[in-house]
Every structure is written in C-alpha cells, then in structure tokens.
Amino acid sequence: MIKKTSGIVLSSLKYKETSIIVKIFTRELGLKSYLVNGVRTQGKGSKMALYQPLTLVDLVVYDKENTGLQRISEAKLKYPYQRIPFDFQRTSVALFMTEVIGRSIYENYQNELLFDFLEESVTSLDQLEVNLAHFPIVFLIEKARYLGFGPDEASLFLSESKNQPFSNPELLELDTYLNQLLKEGYQSPAKINGVLRRKLLDFLLEFYSEHLDNSSPLKSLQVLRQLIY
Template sequence: MLKKTEGIVLSAIKYKETSLIVRIFTRELGLKSYIINGIRSQGKKSKAALFQPMTLLELVVYEKESSSLQRISEAKISHPFRLIPFDFSRSGMAMFMAEVTGKAIYDNYQNEWLYDFLSESLHRLDQNTSDIKHFPLAYLVKQAQFLGFGPDEADEYLQESRSLPFATEEIPLVKSYLEALLSDGFRCSSTHGIRIRRLLLDYLLEFYSEQLDNPSPWKSIGILRQLMP
C-alpha cells in the first residue's frame, strides 16, 4: 500500500555495492527502515544526498506490515537547509541530534509530538539568529520530556541519577542552569560558563543512557564538546 508521509532521516548505512539502508522517523508511520537499491551507482550521487542524517523529506512509501525493510516510491526535500550543511558547528549538532534520537526510539515507534519537536528544532538550528551555545542541552532536556522520562523540575533531574559528576559548590549552578533550560528551552540566555555546560552535557547523556538502558558510548560527543562555544 502506498502512503504519503513526512520524514526525518536518522541514519544511512551502505548495503552491498550500490545500495543504502536508511532509518527514517516518519510523522505518520513512525520509525521505519528502508532499502534503496542502486542509489550509490554512478550518476546517482545527487539522489544519495537526500538521505543525509536529519534531512527533512516528503515521502511516498510502500507500507507492508509483514516486512522489516520497506521501500520508497518517491522522496524529495521538504525544507532545504541554508546553514546546517555549510556550518561545521551546526552540522555537528545535527549529527548529535540524529544519534540521540536514533538511540532513543525503536522500530515502528510513532510520536507526532516528538516528530514536530525534531522538525522545529532543525528549523531553529538553521537560523542565523539562533544562539547555539545552549542548543544541545536544551535539545536533550526538551526531548526527554517528549520521550516520557524527562522531569519537570531541576531537583528531580539531580535526584534521579545514580551519580553526580559535580563538585558541591557546582550543584547550585547546575540547578539554576537546568531551571533556565526547562523554562526557556532554545531561548535560554543563561551566562553559565563552558565548564558547567560541558559537565551538564555529560550528565544529561549519562541520564539518557540510564533511562534508555543503553550503555553504549556516544559517538558524536567528542566532536560536540569541541564545538561548544
């Protein structure tokens, strides 16, 4: 059955000599894996670019309930980014978003509110008026709420983890920063320094690993820490 949907590419891996297997979080159908044959053959490089992580797509797909690998009939970019592909900091953050979301959801997981949040986050990241200093932290805090395990209060964040990597004198700073992120999201204008931001980033990723019961390392964290202004 053919269905129309919006989708956000989370990952693409090479399959055999010319094909790709792509994981796409679709708004209407949830997280699906699609096999795209011949997309990497000579003369089709421009089409392969459609499936870069975090690309926003309009799709017509074949939906077969009995199949773990679906197929795509039509795909086109729904919103071409102006900054993300050409700004190393923004593209690094987009890769980080793809990794976090890819670990947090599972096959066929469907959540229109989460999809809309991801789409809105990408649009915001692509604006030159956005302050990206707090972006990855705001993203983690807000996405955790859409996933159902994000606390509403800063104290709850600090109470739920098995370990706190902060010195005693840093905890009030971390708490006030979390309060700003929870209340203001991407509009956060906190003046906390790079050390507190990096410590909280590491802490939030550990929090995600505990909640998702996924101890595998975060591949993009090293690059992201270097990109944080």
C-alpha cells in the same frame, strides 16, 4: 498500502552496488527501514543527498505489515538547510542529535509529538539566532520529556539520577540555569561557565543511559566537545 508522511533521515547503509538501506523516523508510521535502489550513482540523477543524516523529507511509501524492509515510491526535500551543512559547529550538533535519536527509539516506534519536536529542533539549529552553546543541553532535556522520562522541573533532573557529581553551589547554579532553559528553549540568553556546562552535558548523557539502558559512549561527542564544549 501507499501512504504519505514526513520523515527525518537517521542513517543509511550501502546495499549491493548502487542501493542503500535507510532508517527514517516518520511522523505517521514511526521508525522504518527502507530499501532504496539505484541511488549511489554519479551524475545529476543521484538522490543520495536526500538520505543524509537529519535531512527532512516528504515521502510517499509502500507500507506493508509484517515486512522488515519497506520501499519508497517518492521522496522530496522538505526543508533545504542554509547553514547546517556549511557550519562545522552546527554540523557537529546535528551529528550529536542524530546519534542521540538513533539510540532512543526502536523499529516501528511512533510518536507524533516527538517527531514534531525533532523537526522543530532541526529547523531551529539552521537558524542564525540560535544559541549553539545551549543547544545540545536544551535538546536533551526536552527530548527526555517527549520520551516519558524527563521531569518538568530542573531540580528533579538533578536529583533523580544515580550519579551526582555536583557540589551544592553547582546545584544551585544549575537549577537556575536549567529552569531558564526549560522556559526559553533554544534562544535562551542564559549564561553559565563552560566547565560546568560540559559537566552538565556529561551528566545528562548519563541520565539518558540510565533510562535507556545504553551505556556505550557517543561517537559524535568528541567532535562536539572540540568545536563547542
């Protein structure tokens, strides 16, 4: 059956000489793996740019039940990035987001509200006025809520985890900071010292690993720390 959907590219693997297997989180069909033939060619006809991580695409796909690898009939760029590919800080955040998304969802997992949030997050990252220092933290706390394990109050984020690395003064400061981020999102003017912000990021990643049962370190985290944290 042929279906239309929007998608967020998560990863691709080389397959044979010129093809790839690409994982795309689609709005209507969920996380799917697609075999794309003949894209790893040189010249103007190459469409590899469409299948870079976190690219937003509009798709026409063949969707068959009980089939692992699906096929794409048509793929078009949905949103051309103006800043993410050309700004090292934004690129590092994009790689971080891609890895977090990939570890949080599974094949055929479908969640339209989560997709809409991810699409909004990616386009926000490409905007000039976004606060990059807060971005990974806002992304983690909001995404956890769409996945069903993120509380609505900052204090619960800080108390529900098995790991509790903060002092009482730090907890008070973080409670105010997180509540402001929950209300204001990616454009929040909230302020916090860099050391505590890095500590909070590590805490939230541990919070994720507790709920998703995945404790292996993120490969993108080291780059993110060097450029932003």
